[in-house]
Amino acid sequence: MEATTLLRKQHQEVNALFKQFEKADSASQRRKLFVQIADNLAAHATIEEKLFYPRAYEGEKLQHLLREAVEEHLVVKRVISDLLEMEVEDEQFDAKIKVLKDLVVHHVGEEQDDIFPQVKKNISRAELIALGDEMEQMFDQLITTEPRQNVPGETGRAALLH
Ligand SMILES: [Fe+2]
Secondary structure, three states: OOHHHHHHHHHHHHHHHHHHHHHOOOHHHHHHHHHHHHHHHHHHHHHHHHHHHHHHOOOHHHHHHHHHHHHHHHHHHHHHHHHHOOOOOOOOHHHHHHHHHHHHHHHHHHHHHHHHHHHHHHOOHHHHHHHHHHHHHHHHHHHHHOHHHHHHHHOOOOOOOO
């Protein structure tokens, strides 16, 4: 699958999890959904930072957009770290999840509207498919390892792009 198609698919999956979280009524359901959201976002951010962004990092416009993207990832990771320390019963939990969702929606919008079209101009379809396959493999491996646990250790500064 093309790397951009894979990332779009993952964006939709996370969006669906946020929607389920908003509808969930029991604390145990909410905790389970938050764990899924955090694991999915953590693994997604890792495959972008380790594989997709470094490959996409060419030309002034993309470099500028990607530097902003890793700063947005950093903010997302800081909010996830806060949430990992809270109980779902905390009266601020839902408000913080809402902030996380807003950050993710904004970031996804910039990726899909600005970054992906530029990347598709620079990278051939064959290479995008090979990259997507490599990213999918890394994601499938990571998602089995509770990747949210790595997030608090990644809140110091934005990921390096090259
Ligand atoms: Fe991203």
